Amino acid sequence: MRRRIIHRPTTRKALLAAAVLPSAAGAWIVVTGGLAVAELRAAQHDLGALRESLAASASPGSGSGPGVAAGSSAESDQERLLRSAAAHAARAHDLTTGPAWYTAAQLPFLGRPFETGRGIALASDRLARDVMPPLVRAVPRLSAGAQAKGVADALVGLEGEAPAFERAARVAAEVREDVARLPRSSWLPASDRGRAQFSDQLDRLATGTRDAAVAARVMPSMLGAHGPRRYFLAFQNTAEARGTGGLPGAFAVLRADRGRLSFERFGNNTELDGLRTEVNLGAEFADRYGSNEPGSAWANSNMSPHFPYAAHIWAGYWRARTGQHVDGAIAVDPGTLGLLLRVTGPARLPDGTELTADNATDLTERTSYATYSDTAERKAFFVEAARAAAERLMGAIEDPKLLPALLGALRDVQREGRVQVWSADADEERLLMSGAFGGAVPDSPGPFAGLVVNNAAGTKLDYYLDRSLVWAPGACTDGGRSVTATVTLTNRAPASGLPEYVTQRVDAPPYRTLPGDNRLLVDYYAGQGATLEGATLDGRRIELIPGVERGHPVYTLDLELPRQSSRTLVLHLREPDADRPPTILRQALVTPLRTTVKHASPCRD
Structure with missing residues (x-):
């Protein structure tokens, strides 16, 4: 007798649900994913408009007289853009939550783009809600304080912003860590590109937020809010390279009081x-x-790129010279002066020469050597140039209308690493070392690449030096990953026409040289735990001198660099952790370091 198969209604419904639900979930993810992308783009548009509004309100002349009403309107517009960006980011986060998105993100390999989408939406929501507001709202408050009480009181008043900045910095750091854990590669290239772009933007935001928090905490006290301070200020000549930038030449003693x-x-x-x-x-x-x-040997006081070392030594020199203690040290260079003079306008020297944003570096590091053959006259010129620029900047700081633009110029200086600050106060110095202005070589683990040169010839030829660094990760190994670092150094010095003081070789080499030939001590700083497997110079195998500084392996080459020539140093390394881009140590010279960081699929994901 044949048995009849009876399909119960509940069984049919279960089978139908099993067939329909995956399709429905897939459709839901496609629709909500598209909507979430649109919301994130809208948030980015609002943030872009917000940046433009803040830049416009930070331009010189945007704050007095009739500008008060305009400033209030700008502040209102900035708040509106901030709220709109936060709302778009929150909706993107909401659209990528729920059972369908959660389940899809858990799928092995196939779920990687969904995990990335969820992570970016959540990160955007947290940034717009917890990180951006205190930063955005501080700008009009700072400007208003400068208008009402003066620039000095406004800067000292930054102390009140410190707690909010520190909370924002903590959230930004947490978000960056969360995004770093998202899959770096998947089956969807658009997802990978979006993650990489978002990660780059987040790195800049997290760094800027951290530096703002550090500035708010240490700047008031360093500006003498709680008692007068005195600082040794060195003007570095980057035509002769040293680890922190350039040879310390002219100097000043700076006093800060309230x-x-x-x-x-x-x-x-x-x-x-x-x-x-x-x-x-x-x-x-x-x-x-x-x-x-x-x-x-004063000329060798700052060979290390770790600025606190040089600052300690400079403070010791000043104590030996005068018996006075200083509360800190600051280093600047002509590039710093140029960026700041772009805001303040030119400074005038006693002989009528104008020091401008466009000629500050050229005038002090090239033209002056041809103009002044007498060493004493040339050094006196350097001091007068430093004095004129410093006094112009001091006058600008007292002008409330210029404060926002000066702060913007300082951000540019910070990005190029052209200002370095050390405090003799241990708590302040601990905070400074965590930020860009501290000039510290970090002693933390992780991929790292640093190219540092010290002039070993006594020439002033580093005005003509070009540097490039290519960092390329290779195959994964049991010990981490292979990395190839390619360093190219080019000496553009002309064959003739340079003053003897610029080209003279005080190192007295035992081999024949020509005017314009240079000699450099080249240091490559690798990540902690890295090992060198081999090196070549212009294609020929060489041995480098090994060393260690702040936990980083350092490999040194004594390099002759003839005029109008390039030389290429290639290091083959094994880095223990090279799944992410390296921290780049940037030595600020006349021409910025050109860096290329190549990416590779992670060893583990």
Whole structure:
């Protein structure tokens, strides 16, 4: 007897649901995913408009007289854009939550784009809700404070913004860590590109937020809000490279008292030559730099790229010279002055020469050597140039209308690493070292690439130096990943026409050289735990001198660099953790370092 198969209604419904639900979930994800992308684009559009509005309100002349009403209107418009961006980001986050998105994101390999989409939407929501508001709202408050009480009081008033900035910085750091854990590669190229672009933007935002938090915490006290401060200010000549930038030449002593800045004196390096200071910076520093006698040879006081080392030594020199203690040290260069003079307008020297944004570097690091053959006259010119620029900047700081633009110029200076600040106060210095202005070589693990050159010839030819660095990850290994670092150095010095002081070789090499030939100590800094497997110079195998600084392996080459020539150094390394782009150590010279960081699929995902 045949048995009849009876399809119960509940069984049919279950089978139908099993067939329909995946399709419905897929359709839901497609529709909501498209809507979420549209919301994220709208949020990006609002944030772009917000940046333009903030830049317009930060332009010189945007804040007095009739500008008060306009400023209020601009502030209202900025709040509207901020709320709109936050609303779009929140909707994108809502659209990518729920059972369908959660389940899809858990699928092995196939779920990677959905995991990335969910992560970016959540990150955007947190940024718009918790990170951007305190940063955006601080700009009009700072400008209004400058208008009402003056620039000095407004800067000192930054202390009140510190807690909000610190909360924003913590959230930004958390979001960056969350995004770093999202899949780097998937079957959907658009998702991978979106993640990479968002990650790059987030890196800049997290760094900027951290630096704003550091500035709000340390700037008021460093500006003398709680008592007068005195700083040693060095003007670095980047025509002769040193680890922190350039040879320390002219200097000043800067006084800060309740936000008011003044200069107590100006001088040049001849006042510090022949002095000796005993500064103990540890055995590691002594091993790397002791033979160069940084405590008794002023010209070698800043060979390390770690600025706190140089600052300690400079403070020791000043104490040996005058018996006075300083509360910190600051380093700037002609590039710094140029960026700031773009806001303030030109400075006029006693002889009528104008120091402008466009000629600050050229005038001090090239033209002056041809103009002044007498060394004493040339050094006096450097001091006068430093004095004129500094006094012009001091006048600008007292002008409330210029404050926002000056802060914008300082951001440009910070990006190029042209200002470095050290505080003798341990708590302030700890915060400074975590930000861009501290000039610290980080001692944390992770992929790292640093190219540092020190002029070993005594020439002023680094005005003509070009540098490039290509960092390329290779195959994964049991010990991490292979990395190839390619360094190219080019000496553009002309074959004739340069003053003898620029081309003279005080190193007295035992081989024949021509005017314009240069010599450099080239240091490559790798990530902690990295090992060197081999190196070539212009295609020929060479041995590099190994060392260690702040936990980083350092490989050194003594390099002759003839005029009108390029030389290429290639290092083959094994990095223990190279799944993400490296931190780049940027030494600020006349011509910025050109860097190329190549990407590769992760060793583990």
